[in-house]
Amino acid sequence: MNKILLLEDDILLGETLVDLLEDDGYEVHHFPNGQDALDATFDKKFDLYILDINVPQIDGLTLLKELREAEDNTPAVYLTSHQEKDKLMQGFQNGCDDFIKKPFDNDELLVRISSILKRTMPAKKSECIDKLCHDEVHKRILYNNEELDLSKKEYQLLLLLMKHVNSTVPKELILDELWSIGEGGSDGALRVYINRIKQLLPDVNIQNIRAVGYKLVL
Numbered sequence: 001m002n003k004i005l006l007l008e009d010d011i012l013l014g015e016t017l018v019d020l021l022e023d024d025g026y027e028v029h030h031f032p033n034g035q036d037a038l039d040a041t042f043d044k045k046f047d048l049y050i051l052d053i054n055v056p057q058i059d060g061l062t063l064l065k066e067l068r069e070a071e072d073n074t075p076a077v078y079l080t081s082h083q084e085k086d087k088l089m090q091g092f093q094n095g096c097d098d099f100i101k102k103p104f105d106n107d108e109l110l111v112r113i114s115s116i117l118k119r120t121m122p123a124k125k126s127e128c129i130d131k132l133c134h135d136e137v138h139k140r141i142l143y144n145n146e147e148l149d150l151s152k153k154e155y156q157l158l159l160l161l162m163k164h165v166n167s168t169v170p171k172e173l174i175l176d177e178l179w180s181i182g183e184g185g186s187d188g189a190l191r192v193y194i195n196r197i198k199q200l201l202p203d204v205n206i207q208n209i210r211a212v213g214y215k216l217v218l
Helices: 013-025 034-043 060-069 085-093 106-120 152-165 171-178 187-200
Strands: 003-007 027-031 048-051 076-080 096-103 127-130 133-135 142-143 168-170 207-208 213-217
Touching: 003 013, 003 034, 013 034, 013 106, 027 034, 034 060, 048 060, 048 106, 048 142, 048 207, 060 085, 076 106, 085 133, 096 106, 133 152, 142 152, 152 171, 152 187, 168 171, 171 187, 171 213, 187 207
Parallel strands: 003 027, 003 048, 048 076, 076 096
Antiparallel strands: 127 133, 133 142, 168 213, 207 213
8 A cells, every 4th residue: 555645734625635545545644734744754654745835834845855855755746726837847846756736636636646656666576474574665574464663773683584584693693784883783782672573573483592693483
């Protein structure tokens, strides 16, 4: 299911769009101002941004410019009543993929969104080991089709264990993979991440091979 971030300060229109998009099979997260939308991009990975321009706190043009400067290349569509040529030019210069003008036809909106997603999204590559799946495209790990809430190092650690499933991964190898020389990884820090993963996956067997390393047993 594709995740869409919707930035729209007109609450009634926003709710209408959420219903329309969800009925078409999308997962939609609606935000009425640019700051909340920007914050959400740090917490979640989206497949498409649908952005109004004139919204509170951070306008849609500035928001997309900041995202592109942060190397966020998620496809973006402006849904706006603006007709001015300079606004359209600025939007494309800031990295948008399309403009859809209000008022819009619902069917046209859905077709154009589908077209953008098909054009911009690579084929998803995933590798599954039992109920654990690694989504290589979005750099995430799912269990029972639910995305795990992992920090960067937790993600790297679990992926390493998955790659060596049913084999012991030496602690030295894990420390080398997760920490650079200047970061100073330790056995204690590693145990913290192992325990965190065990809490997220209580039904998965991760064994501590004393004085050697850790093993994911499936």
